[in-house]
Amino acid sequence: MAILALHSASSGLSSLSTKLDVVANNLANMNTGGFKASRVNFEDLLYQQKAQPGVENAAGTTRPHGIQVGLGTRVSGTQIDFTKGQPTADTGKFAVAIDGEGFFRVKIVDGLSRDGFGYTRSGNFVLNSERELVLGTSEGPRLEPPVQVPDEYDSVEIKPTGQVVFRNQNGVEVGSAEIQMFQFPNASGVKQIGGNIYVETDASGATFEGTPGEGSFGKLLHGFLEGSNVNPTNELIDLITTQRAFELNSQTIQAADETLQVISNLRR
Known part of the structure; x- marks a missing residue:
């Protein structure tokens, strides 16, 4: 159902917002002596097991793969980069x-x-x-x-x-x-x-x-x-990719909303 897509995309928006905050802090401290940049690590959430892999089917053979639907992502932690500054x-x-x-x-x-x-x-x-x-x-x-x-x-x-x-x-x-x-x-x-x-x-x-x-x-x-070990080029690339990923997740929410609207209009 589109409800799962809404929640997954929502978790993506929340996680990407945290990454945006971290990138912004890195860029703000480009000239802070001895500052060490941080990076955000992500991990996927639980999965709905709609069909287990390896289970015997009606034909007497085992399924080569299952049906597993993920429930989104979250920030697993922020990691400090201790490489030496110039x-x-x-x-x-x-x-x-x-x-x-x-x-x-x-x-x-x-x-x-x-x-x-x-x-x-x-x-x-x-x-x-x-x-x-x-x-x-x-x-x-x-x-x-x-x-x-x-x-x-x-x-x-x-x-x-x-x-x-x-x-x-x-x-x-x-x-x-x-x-x-x-x-x-x-x-x-x-x-x-x-x-x-x-x-x-x-x-x-x-x-x-x-x-x-x-x-x-x-x-x-x-x-x-x-000096600070912030690499402005890498941070700007991170900023761009984060923004694009944020936009894609927002489009997912729009698509899920349109799907739910179609379902709600079936009675008409």
Whole structure:
């Protein structure tokens, strides 16, 4: 019956609307440093089994196939693409990009995560009032472990291995610190809370710590920031195909409606 077509097409419209929202968010964050694009995954729904495959028929043979009518689609999840964004040179004294895998850890507001920490790929660090390195966002979460900047420093060097060296005007070292990095067993399972920050979940697993440049951890690039990994061309193609699929589903609803109208007019 056309009723099934109505419901299937309706599920398609709802799912495609979600994909449109995700594509729009990706395009909106084309210039957001360290942003990672998301993609939408779909799955089909239950099927009406009108005839089972393999069942013996009246002739004593088995059916080579059945009659199965699907009931539509739904969004199975959104998957974050953690491919590296293009690093670009930056004049910030504490700007740093990750060349490879890994996250910086920052202290966030209690209640937003189960361990009190957030994780980010963005490295636009600045100083707060207590001369600690914080993320240059509206919230300004502090880098963890903390990096304290001495008063008498004139220049800073962040080495690929995460060692931070502060020097005075004479080039004499006046302090040092270390930037540690973190990874998830399953980075796709993290939860996004905004501000370029992710928090761990049961799906992501607990983070593990490492030194930049060692093992699977990427090295640090001082004087660079990682750009967004959004590919505008791919997103626009996704936008077009999503719009066309939306139109086709709306036409399916129109066709089902016309079919029901024909059936309702049979009595006349």
